[in-house]
Amino acid sequence: MPASVNARKAKRVLLGLIGYPIAHSATPAMQEAAARAAGFEAHYHLIEVEGAGSGDLAAMLDGVRRLGFSGINVTYPYKEAVVPLLDALSPDAAAMGAVNTIVVTDGRLTGHNTDASGFATAYRRLGRRDGDRPVAIIGAGGVGKAIAFALSGSGVQALRLYDIDRGKCEALAQALTGRARIEIATSAAAAAEGAAGIVNGTPLGMAPNREMPVPASVLQPAQWIADSVYHPLWTPLMKAVQSIGATVMSGRELAINQALDAFTLFTGAEASETAMSSAFDAAMAERTGERAA
Secondary structure, three states: OOOHHEEEEEEEEEEEEEEHHHOOOOOHHHHHEEEEEEEHHHEEEEEEOOOHHHHHHHHHHHHHHHHOEEEEEEOOEEEEEEEOOOOOEEEHHHHHHHOOOOEEEEEEEEOHHOOOOOOHHHHHHHHHOOOOOEEEEOOOOOHHHHHHHHOOOOOOEEEEEEOOOOOHHHHHHHHHOOOOOEOOOOHHHHHHHOOOEEEEEOOOOOOOOOOOOOOHHHHHOOEEEEEEOOOOOHHHHHHHHHHOOOOOHHHHHHHHHHHHHHHHHHHHHOOHHHHHHHEEEEEEEHHHOOOOO
């Protein structure tokens, strides 16, 4: 075991999450459970701030730097806003311009994106071979970017993008040059129509919101449909997918897989998937009464 891991095990590891809204987050339970399984203690702190500007984020990140954090996660709506405020970026995070994991090393903040690596793991487990059949991604913000990079690096050759802000789609298409064939759709329904798979990369469906990112009428049983939202686990989209017998990838898969990768970046130790999965499921059962299928 590397000396750095032993050094971290000798003390309490301080971790956190910046975003809004995050009171529902299962990440504290997952990260703290993984630490216990690895033989040390972690405290995971929620830093919930609404409407933070660049100056606010810079101040929070400086606090993270000074207060002994080993690292933090970043979620909606700050995954892109933190990028210019960091000391360094991993190659993948730099390419996509979005960060969900920040590691603190000797006072330096380095941004990574485990949404991308985590979604790639979840997609591989579906056993799909979509090839040149298009996959639709609804939402081209921080998580949508990560999912696009994950899919284009996992054998998907064609992506259809839709966002209410077309400029975000155009920027993402530019970033994906040479990685996949990109089509920018004029509506969410047009993106989803006939696609091999559909991914919700927006906050639509996150409680208390009950909207669908695509009309239920465009969903087909032969498709796989994924949601990045996990609160509730069974969003309106996931319920509609389940009702027609299509392949479901709930937000649980992304939440757990990205957390596994983040834990290793934070601590240098391998995370227990069993411990994280159990912690996620227990947190969801307590907060929403939902259980994984």
